[in-house]
Amino acid sequence: MKTLKYSRQRESIKACLMARHDHPTADALYTAIREEYPNISLGTVYRNLNLLVELGEIQKLTCGDGADHFDADTSPHYHFVCRTCGQVKDLRLDSMEEINHLAQEHADGQIESHTIYFYGTCNHCLKN
């Protein structure tokens, strides 16, 4: 296995992602990070995000709105996607690990994990 080397860009990407709770896309993160590192490239952001996902330090959210979103919170929780404004918000439910076993009974294979996305309209958009 290959040895990681320190990179201030990677640290910055991780720190920036941990500091916010809005699950930004790679491009949104790129825009934010450029304020501190104006020369960072989008390719570097993507490379590091993918690396951090592989290391299990962050997770990638594919909620179906075109671009992937990223979340530095790897504790078990789900996501609520507002179909009006596109915001992705955390949704913390009691452990639903049991549904893996439930699904296992009907699955044609070995289930390892699951993902749930809830869709609807967020309170902010409901007011308008």
Next chain:
Amino acid sequence: MKTLKYSRQRESIKACLMARHDHPTADALYTAIREEYPNISLGTVYRNLNLLVELGEIQKLTCGDGADHFDADTSPHYHFVCRTCGQVKDLRLDSMEEINHLAQEHADGQIESHTIYFYGTCNHCLKN
């Protein structure tokens, strides 16, 4: 609201999707349909798939493997994605509508629906 007109391409796309149970991507469907209609264009396939999704006649699956998949079965069921071969298979669990209510208690908005994807290794890939 605009009135739909008949189109043999759209009929063919829908029929072709209903005939198979492997949740093809737009491109896979395009390849299959070209055997019957060699001149159909990929743009037409996309346009009609999106239209059928809007009409609620089919559903789009965004399981995170790059391309969207389509499913003519709109009855309540979930999907199992093999991380090895990429196949997407149906997974029919007892109604889980109740988790919408469970999630509603913690959500910052009005929940309308949810999607669950299960990930793992299918039996065929486990053997190899």
Next chain:
DNA sequence: CTGGGTGCAAAAGATTTGCAGTCCG
């Protein structure tokens, strides 16, 4: 030094869209 990391720009994939021509109602 050496190999991992970076910036840049080009490439790759998936999906959408503008346009002129075609066909349904």
Next chain:
DNA sequence: CGGACTGCAAATCTTTTGCACCCAG
């Protein structure tokens, strides 16, 4: 006829990658 639909190709958008240079260990 009018407007919906199509084929085609160009355009978009997101993400990946090749390459020369840079920097951590």
